[in-house]
Structure formats: structure tokens, C-alpha cells
Amino acid sequence: xxxxxxxxxxxxxxxxxxxxxxxxxxxxxxxxxxxxxxxxxxxxxxxxxxxxxxxxxxxxxxxxxxxxxxxxxxxxxxxxxxxxxxxxxxxxxxxxxxxxxxxxxxxxxxxxxxxxxxxxxxxxx
Numbered sequence: 001x002x003x004x005x006x007x008x009x010x011x012x013x014x015x016x017x018x019x020x021x022x023x024x025x026x027x028x029x030x031x032x033x034x035x036x037x038x039x040x041x042x043x044x045x046x047x048x049x050x051x052x053x054x055x056x057x058x059x060x061x062x063x064x065x066x067x068x069x070x071x072x073x074x075x076x077x078x079x080x081x082x083x084x085x086x087x088x089x090x091x092x093x094x095x096x097x098x099x100x101x102x103x104x105x106x107x108x109x110x111x112x113x114x115x116x117x118x119x120x121x122x123x124x125x
Contacts, residue, residue, distance in 0.1 A: 001106045003098055005091050014056055015087045022049055023084045032074045
């Protein structure tokens with residue numbers, strides 16, 4: 001069982017696992033395209049997520065330079081670094097605080113994930 005944290009405001013996603021991973025991979029690679037490839041998404045999708053985050057917060061989370069002879073690149077701004085750290089901290093705190101509740105839920109499930117009888121998949125009706 002996995003607990004996934006998604007922060008929303010008025011139905012719009014601010015930060016979630018995917019956006020946090022994208023920010024992490026941008027910080028590691030210095031590239032939006034490389035970060036998107038690592039996540040199996042197109043550059044267009046990765047850029048759209050970056051733009052969404054950049055227009056949601058008071059300041060940009062990611063700065064990008066156009067490619068060309070000098071090369072492009074991307075990096076997290078100080079705010080981007082802080083928001084990523086805050087999100088990861090909130091994830092860790094949520095996992096710690098919710099561990100006993102998750103255990104309670106998991107222990108109460110009808111069947112374990114290792115079902116051998118062929119039933120219980122998402123497509124079962």
C-alpha cells in the first residue's frame with residue numbers, strides 16, 4: 001500500500017509526486033528534456049508542468065535557458081529548491097504520521113496483493 005500526497009488549491013494541482021520528481025530530475029540533470037525522458041514523458045508535457053508550476057507560485061520554480069550553440073539548460077530557483085524540500089518533508093511527515101492508519105487499513109483488506117486465485121484485479125467486475 002502506498003500513500004501519495006497531492007496538494008491542490010481550488011481543484012488545481014500545485015505539487016504532487018510527479019511534479020516533485022520532475023523538479024528533482026531537473027535539479028539533477030540541468031535539463032527539462034532529460035527530466036521528462038527519465039519520467040517517460042514528452043518534452044512538451046514536461047515543459048507544460050514546469051510552466052504550470054512557474055505560474056502558480058509567487059516566483060518561478062524553474063529557470064530555463066534556450067538551447068543553441070551555447071547549450072540550454074534548466075535549474076531550480078531558490079524558491080524551487082525550497083518548495084521541493086517542503087513537499088518532500090511533508091511527504092515524510094505524512095508517511096510517518098499515517099503509518100499506523102495505513103497498517104490498519106491494509107490489515108482490514110479482504111485480500112493481500114499476492115492473490116493467487118486470479119480475482120481482485122482492477123478489471124474485475
